[in-house]
Amino acid sequence: MTSVTTPSQTVGPFFHDGLDRPSWADLATAGASGEKIRVEGHILDGDRAPVCDAFLEIWQANAAGRYAHNEDRQDKEFDPNFRGFGRVFTDADGRYGFTTIRPGRVAGRGNTLQAPHINVAIFARGLLKQLTTRIYFADQSAANEADPVLSAIDDDAIRRTLLAAPVESTIPTYRFDIVLQGEGETAFFEI
């Protein structure tokens, strides 16, 4: 007997004390294999105003392209030092940032291979349920061209909202702004 799911409700503006996990902003924990990278950006609303009462959750594969989960049975190396999960709040200017390991390529459906990507959920006051998107890397063009999810998006402007752009910094850093609504609206997914 299948029953109806519990509905989502907004996190509201006052989640910080209950959900604060400062250490979860650094996924590149001691001993994790792979290349350390940083991802930074802003979350903006339909007026392009910064969203200061939001948080992101991050879920990704390790450097070899394997998730730390028992359903991932790919023949790839499991990294006991990489969990692949993080959470970061936006600040007063709507800015967020996290450090992680560059993810490897994960198998897609059929015999496809997905381009490196980071799965992201966005929670905020005014969001009755989370928004979900993926961060891809603009400098991985060959992998991106073969990616089944990116390839299925016909509109190039929409597809480009999923590409994080490299920026100059001490470690490889990418900028990924999330526009909730309107011009430049990020591509969001229904899961």
Add this chain to the structure above:
Amino acid sequence: MAITAPLAYAPTLPGAQPPYRHAAYGSTVKRAPLRPPIRLAHTLSEVTGPNFADGWAGANQVDLTRQHKGAPLGERMILAGSVRDQDGKPVASTLVELWQCNSSGRYTHARDQHDAPLDPNFTGAGQVLTDAEGAYRFLTIKPGAYPWRNTYNSWRPAHIHLSVFGPAFFATRLITQMYFPGDPLLDLDPIFQSTADAEARARLISRYDPNLSEAEYALGYRFDIVLRGRAATPMEA
């Protein structure tokens, strides 16, 4: 390299989850996307998620009434229930996080400007891993209602925020609010009312359970959480 397509999660039933735009809740109007979301066939990325069973998220904090020197003010209550999927299968060892305001309707949060007293003996945050049967239990203080600036003289019904992971970060992750039976503010609350399906909405209201109450100590409310289950048949690869 032949990889079998992962067993997908069941699609969400129409009306069983709130929409992004719900104009009666004013904050959705500038934050809801205008384009419909892109439907994503499930891959490993959608059906996997973080594991908390090894205690990575830290020790359980299930007694919110003993986090400070003294006892918090207000009505003690037990909040207990189970986390299951749509087929009734228990979700074991998943992380449940909780946050709430105090009995006067005030959060410890710096941006909460409601003119109601803070309680030095109450923070309103807890966490627990579900047990092998998917059960969880907290001891806390019944939260108060509080005003908010959605429309003139709007009041949020008393509620407790609950965050649950389930096995799949994209497919089962749920953050919700539990409410109390018989609250007259529920009919007027656009956040509660945002879910169209009445049966789904009813899931958000806890049930007073005398068997959960502790005599001469605390009232018991049961709140069972249902996460998405697997699709009945594997989706075509």
